[in-house]
Amino acid sequence: MQAGDDGASWRTLWSARQAEGPRHYVYLPGGGRSRRLRLLLQAPAAGSSGFAIASLRVEPYEFSRSLHDFFHAVAAHERRGLHPRWLYRTQTYWTPVGVEGGATAAIVNEEGMVEPDRASFSLEPFLFADGELVTWADADVSQSLAQSWLPIPSSHWRWRDLALTTTAFASGGADACARVRYRVENTGAAPVRVRLFAAVRPFQVTPPWQSFQGMGGTSPISDLAWNAGAVYVNGRKVVIPLDEPSGFGAAAFEQGGALRHLARGELPRSAQVHDEFAHASGALCWDLELAARSARAVEVAVPFGERAPDFCDSEALCRSARAISLESTARAWEQKLGAVSIRLGAAAECVDALRTAAAHVLVNRDRAALQPGPRRYTRSWIRDGATMAAALLRMGCSAEVRDFVRWYAPYQAADGNVPCAVDRNGADWLPEHDSHGQLAFTVAEYWRLTGDRALAAELWPAVLAATRYLEQLRAQRLGPEFRAPERRACYGVLPESASHEGYLAHPVHAYWDDFWALRGLGDAADLAQMLGDEPEAKRLSALRDALGECLYASIEATIADRKLPYVPGSVEWADFDPAATATALVTTDAVRRLPEAALRYSYDEYLAGFRRRRNGEIDWNNYTAYEIRIIGALVRLGRREDAHELLDFFLSDRRPRVWNQWPEISWRDPRSPGHLGDVPHSWIGAEYVLAVLGMLAYESPDDGSLVLAAGVSDAWLDGGGVEVAGLPTWWGPLGYRLRRDGPRALRLDLSPGLREPPGGVVVRPPLPGALAGVTGDGVVRFDAHSATLRSGAASIVLSY
Numbered sequence: 109m110q111a112g113d114d115g116a117s118w119r120t121l122w123s124a125r126q127a128e129g130p131r132h133y134v135y136l137p138g139g140g141r142s143r144r145l146r147l148l149l150q151a152p153a154a155g156s157s158g159f160a161i162a163s164l165r166v167e168p169y170e171f172s173r174s175l176h177d178f179f180h181a182v183a184a185h186e187r188r189g190l191h192p193r194w195l196y197r198t199q200t201y202w203t204p205v206g207v208e209g210g211a212t213a214a215i216v217n218e219e220g221m222v223e224p225d226r227a228s229f230s231l232e233p234f235l236f237a238d239g240e241l242v243t244w245a246d247a248d249v250s251q252s253l254a255q256s257w258l259p260i261p262s263s264h265w266r267w268r269d270l271a272l273t274t275t276a277f278a279s280g281g282a283d284a285c286a287r288v289r290y291r292v293e294n295t296g297a298a299p300v301r302v303r304l305f306a307a308v309r310p311f312q313v314t315p316p317w318q319s320f321q322g323m324g325g326t327s328p329i330s331d332l333a334w335n336a337g338a339v340y341v342n343g344r345k346v347v348i349p350l351d352e353p354s355g356f357g358a359a360a361f362e363q364g365g366a367l368r369h370l371a372r373g374e375l376p377r378s379a380q381v382h383d384e385f386a387h388a389s390g391a392l393c394w395d396l397e398l399a400a401r402s403a404r405a406v407e408v409a410v411p412f413g414e415r416a417p418d419f420c421d422s423e424a425l426c427r428s429a430r431a432i433s434l435e436s437t438a439r440a441w442e443q444k445l446g447a448v449s450i451r452l453g454a455a456a457e458c459v460d461a462l463r464t465a466a467a468h469v470l471v472n473r474d475r476a477a478l479q480p481g482p483r484r485y486t487r488s489w490i491r492d493g494a495t496m497a498a499a500l501l502r503m504g505c506s507a508e509v510r511d512f513v514r515w516y517a518p519y520q521a522a523d524g525n526v527p528c529a530v531d532r533n534g535a536d537w538l539p540e541h542d543s544h545g546q547l548a549f550t551v552a553e554y555w556r557l558t559g560d561r562a563l564a565a566e567l568w569p570a571v572l573a574a575t576r577y578l579e580q581l582r583a584q585r586l587g588p589e590f591r592a593p594e595r596r597a598c599y600g601v602l603p604e605s606a607s608h609e610g611y612l613a614h615p616v617h618a619y620w621d622d623f624w625a626l627r628g629l630g631d632a633a634d635l636a637q638m639l640g641d642e643p644e645a646k647r648l649s650a651l652r653d654a655l656g657e658c659l660y661a662s663i664e665a666t667i668a669d670r671k672l673p674y675v676p677g678s679v680e681w682a683d684f685d686p687a688a689t690a691t692a693l694v695t696t697d698a699v700r701r702l703p704e705a706a707l708r709y710s711y712d713e714y715l716a717g718f719r720r721r722r723n724g725e726i727d728w729n730n731y732t733a734y735e736i737r738i739i740g741a742l743v744r745l746g747r748r749e750d751a752h753e754l755l756d757f758f759l760s761d762r763r764p765r766v767w768n769q770w771p772e773i774s775w776r777d778p779r780s781p782g783h784l785g786d787v788p789h790s791w792i793g794a795e796y797v798l799a800v801l802g803m804l805a806y807e808s809p810d811d812g813s814l815v816l817a818a819g820v821s822d823a824w825l826d827g828g829g830v831e832v833a834g835l836p837t838w839w840g841p842l843g844y845r846l847r848r849d850g851p852r853a854l855r856l857d858l859s860p861g862l863r864e865p866p867g868g869v870v871v872r873p874p875l876p877g878a879l880a881g882v883t884g885d886g887v888v889r890f891d892a893h894s895a896t897l898r899s900g901a902a903s904i905v906l907s908y
Contacts, residue, residue, distance in 0.1 A: 109134060111142035118146065126381075128153045129364030130162075133182050135385070137172045153363075155377070176316040176325050189245025190367050192221055192232065194315035198779045201787055202313050203261045203767045204482035206471040207280040208444060209508070212412055213471050213482045214286035215313050218251055218764055219244035220263030220274030223313035224286035224410035226483065227323045229341055230311050231408065233274050233290055234391075235267070236303040236373040242267050251766050257460035258441045259467040260434070261767055269296030271403075272304075279432035283425050285348075285409040289434060292396055293403035302396045305370050306408060308332060308339060308347060308358075310387040314483050317783050323483050328386035332358035334379040338422035339390065344414035348422050349392055350430055351406035358390030365389045441467060447504025448834045450804070453827035461759060462800050464768035465793030466503040469496045472790045473508070476515035477530070481772075481786025487531035490516060491607070492791040494546035499794035501557045502801050502836055510563055513550050517570040520547070524577030528607070540607035541581060541621040544574040545628025549695070552631030555638065557836040564635055575632045575648060578602070578625050582655060585617075597665040597679045600658025608677070608688065617679035622659045623692040626652060630696075630809070660701050667706055674710040675702055686714040687734050690741035694802065697810045699744050711742065715750055722757055730782065733758060733770040733792045739799035743806070743819040746893075748874060751803065752821050758796070769793065804830070807838050813867030813896070814839060816856075817846055822874045825854070839863040839899065846873060853907045862899040869897040873906060881907040 110118040122134050145166070152159050171181045183195035193200040202223075206213030214224045221232045221244075235242040247265035254260035254275075265272040271293040279285050294300050308329070316325035333340045334356045339347040357375030359366050360383035369376045370391055381388050394406050409429040445466055450459050472479045477488040478496045493516065497509040519535045520526050526543040527535035548571045555564040581602050590599040601622050604615035611618060629652035636645035663675065670682040677685030689710060692698040699707075718735075720726045736758050742751035762768055763778060770792045772785025803819025814837055817830070824830050829847025836842075843859030854873050862869070868888055878892040886901025895906060 109136075110146050110148055111140065111144065112146070113143045115144060118148075124362040126153050126360050127159075127362050128156055129368050131364065132362065133178070133185075135172050135175070135178045137174070137178075179311075179326065187243075187371075189243025190371070192230070192309075192311050192313075193217070193219055193244070194781070195311070197781045199775070199781055199784075200313075200315070201763050201767070201769075201771070201778075201784075202482075203259075203769060203788060204468065204471045205259060205261065205276045205278045205286065206482075207278045207284045207412075208441075208470045209473055209475060210278070210280070210284055210412065211475055214276060214278060214410070214412075215482050216261055216263065216274070216276040216288075217313045218263060219249055220265070220272070221311075221313055222274070222276050222286070222288050223327075224288075224347075225345070225412055226486065227312055227327060228345060229327045229329055230309050230313055231288055231347070231410075232307045232309050232311075233265075233272060234305040234307060234370055235265075235270060235272055235292070236305065236370070237270060237300060238268075239373070241371045241373065242270070242272075247272070251764050253460075253464065253767060254438050255442075256456075256766075257463040257467075257768065258438055259464065259471050260438060260441070269294060269298075269300070270302065271295055275434065277434055277437050279409070279429055279437060281428065281432065283411055283428040285411045285425070285429050287407060287409050287429065287434070289405055289407045290394075291403055291405040292398065294398035294400060297400050299397065299399050302398060303354075303373055304394045304396060304406065305391045306393075307366055307370065307389060307391040308341060309366075309389050315781065317781055318484050318786075320484050326387065329388045330383055330386045332381050332383075332388050332390045334358075336422050337426070338420070339392065346411060346415050346420055346422065346425070347392075348409045348411075348426050348429065349406070350409055350426055351394065353392045353406075354395040356390060356392050358388060361385045361387040361389075366391045444470070444505070445503060448502070448836075449831070450833075450835075451828070451831040453824040453829060455824055457759060458755070458800060461762065461768040462797055463503075465788075465790075465797050466499060466505065468769060468788045468793050469500055469790045470505065470508065472788075474532075476508075476511040478508075478512050478790070480789055480791040482788075484784075484786040485772075485789070487529050487536075488512075488516065489529040490526060490543045490546045490550075491528065491540070492794075494550045495791055495798070496794040497550045498553055499797035501553060503797065504834065504836060506554065506558045506560075509550070509554050510558075510560070513547070513554060513567065514563070517547065517567055520570055520573060523580070524573035524575075526574050526577070539605045539615065541578075541602045541605040541618075542607040542624040544578050544581075545621075545624035545626070545631075547571065547574050548628035548632045548635075549624070552635050555635065556838045561638065565639060568635060568639060571632050571635060572644070575629055575651070578629065579651060582625075597662045597669065599662065600655065601662050601679075604680075608685075610683075611678070611681075614680070616681055617662075618688075619659070619663060619677060619679075620685075620688045620691065622655065622662075623696055623698065626656055626659060627695045627809075629655065656697075656701075664703060667703065673706060674713060675706045684710070684713070686710050686741075687732075687737055690737045693741040693744050694737070694798075694806075695809065700810050707745070711738070711745065711747070711750070714738065715753075718754070718757075728776055730773050730775045732773055732785075733761075733789070734772075734795065736770075736792060736799055737795040739819075740802045740806075743799075743803055746818075746872075748819060748821065751819050752823075755800070755803075763787065770796075801835065804832055805835060805837060805842055807865070808867060808870075811867040812865055813870045814842070814862075814865040814899075815870045815872060816842075816844060817874070818872040820846060820874055822876070825874070833859070837862070839865050849905055853905050855903065855905050857903045858897070858899075858901050860900075860902075864899045867896075869899055869901070871895045871897065871904075871906070875906075875908045877908045879906060879908055883907075 112118040183191040204213040318324035358381040359376035366389040478493040528540035529536040633648035677683040769788030771787035772789040849855035884904030886898040
């Protein structure tokens with residue numbers, strides 16, 4: 109295709125040496141202008157007897173505005189289902205599969221499209237039966253997880269009497285692989301012949317509105333070749349069929365791609381292709397003869413990373429992959445997350461989501477780095493990492509937390525500054541003053557829940573340096589100028605930062621930073637005490653108390669100066685941020701020290717807005733499931749029913765529900781093509797883990813008590829009650845069973861092995877009326893709402 113203005117001189121815009129098929133789409137980006145356009149037809153493609161033009165259509169500029177716009181346009185001209193869902197500008201959701209502690213993860217979307225490595229090509233299934241090509245758009249599509257919670261996802265298609273299940277998982281060892289199992293079942297009474305295709309396509313699972321550093325949208329494929337029992341993509345990435353295929357074929361984009369052939373139930377003629385446009389495609393196929401009510405499964409493996417053909421032994425890789433089955437992978441995950449046992453009556457779905465969320469934290473790791481997502485958020489923030497570490501510790505996964513904090517701490521600057529984030533490019537030094545307290549919190553929480561004094565001693569210099577950096581920061585707001593009435597709210601707190609995304613454009617004095625500093629200083633004092641450094645423990649305790657006095661005075665000043673009915677999130681903006689305030693309530697003594705009326709208004713107002721949004725009474729576009737952390741705040745505030753109202757909503761709004769996950773951004777229309785952040789968002793998943801476990805038990809930083817059942821609902825007591833075993837706490841593993849004992853009593857059986865908390869064990873069960881009596885050994889006292897026990901109590905009965 110050539111352009112010119114005078115009819116004599118021409119410039120080439122596009123050319124094709126392999127053109128074939130009934131239709132061609134020509135990508136002409138750049139918006140160039142010319143008076144004339146011509147097609148210069150030189151010779152038929154190899155294997156073709158000739159060529160002719162049936163029609164020619166000149167599209168507007170938007171057709172090729174960008175490469176992604178071009179493929180959106182191509183999809184719009186083709187039958188729906190021949191392309192991934194996102195090419196029709198509708199949202200799709202994905203979930204990760206990976207080797208626990210690996211360097212990357214594969215992802216699979218709802219329709220069974222698998223991206224076997226970060227930003228790689230995809231494998232997409234198709235069936236050919238009864239003379240028709242069956243796509244995701246033709247089938248009834250659903251999803252599942254193995255055992256309802258394992259990070260082994262499946263996509264299910266139902267079409268007439270055929271069922272296709274695409275299951276993705278990962279096998280570890282020296283040859284770690286993404287694995288895809290395709291199972292085709294004939295549910296009918298007659299035998300059928302089916303051709304299964306696994307197409308290799310130049311599209312990622314994540315859409316272009318997720319674009320970041322090469323992730324999202326298309327994925328170049330310049331070369332495809334079948335060689336020694338494997339498919340090589342760009343000469344570096346290998347796809348190994350573990351079950352011998354019936355064939356493989358590949359085609360360049362200018363040849364119409366592989367889908368043109370698959371639509372007829374055929375493979376492209378060539379087993380090798382080079383595509384100058386870098387959007388080749390191909391397909392493996394298996395011809396299946398299925399008797400009535402029978403099934404057959406085939407598998408492919410894609411080793412993580414790149415391998416050149418000269419250095420790749422596909423037969424050895426095949427043997428290595430076959431040695432690790434789907435069933436053994438499932439058993440390994442069961443064992444990994446089996447340390448803590450929880451049963452919540454009939455609320456099994458709640459527990460399943462808890463386990464999956466913890467598994468997603470593990471899958472999303474990049475070796476030691478805890479990352480909040482498998483694609484867009486493949487970097488490690490200490491803010492996210494502190495919460496994910498806390499969740500892992502509570503689920504019995506301590507080694508991963510040890511590795512994370514030991515890996516992160518050396519990125520600390522010489523002056524004690526803890527970077528907000530670290531990735532493969534190094535540390536990010538955006539000023540986010542929550543990071544220093546979060547490092548101290550993570551080290552202390554690891555020590556409290558594991559008893560590992562050695563790691564605490566190893567990292568004590570980093571913790572101490574972080575506290576001294578906090579002291580330097582705070583000193584910037586202790587000058588006499590901050591005692592002036594107009595600046596009094598800034599006195600003695602940390603200076604401005606951008607630790608909240610909403611503060612990036614205008615850094616502010618964020619109370620989020622101060623509360624994390626408050627918690628970190630207290631944790632550092634406890635570490636110093638444990639390590640025998642009494643003078644340092646006293647100094648840090650005094651520093652914590654001084655910050656606390658200034659912090660609460662600042663909040664009250666901001667409330668008074670701005671005439672606020674709620675607890676603000678910052679000095680300058682006086683913003684309403686109940687999700688940020690929730691972290692303060694869960695991690696510090698804020699429940700007791702924040703103004704009661706403002707605190708009550710904050711959550712009354714939040715819940716009123718939440719209900720209007722949930723009920724469709726207001727117009728809204730999206731929300732973020734960070735709000736899950738408010739569940740924990742409501743439990744600490746004694747608002748059990750409100751906490752369960754939120755829990756029920758967030759469980760109902762998982763996307764997709766059976767994959768037990770939340771994106772960072774949830775759009776009102778789940779199919780709206782809007783940026784999701786990443787999914788599953790492991791920080792949000794960790795917040796869910798901590799919120800639900802906090803409903804069962806939490807340590808009160810205010811009085812040193814261990815509080816049980818403060819978030820247990822009456823409904824959870826149905827179906828046998830609540831059972832907890834092996835749950836890590838500051839005073840050892842916790843086990844208890846809470847169940848009904850007649851019409852007006854509850855029975856609590858407390859397992860042995862718990863050390864005595866300073867404030868005792870406080871039981872706050874769901875009661876329809878005031879607590880009238882408590883019987884059993886170890887009862888210290890009780891009031892209308894709770895009973896305080898010694899840790900050695902075995903069984904008590906609470907009557908109302």
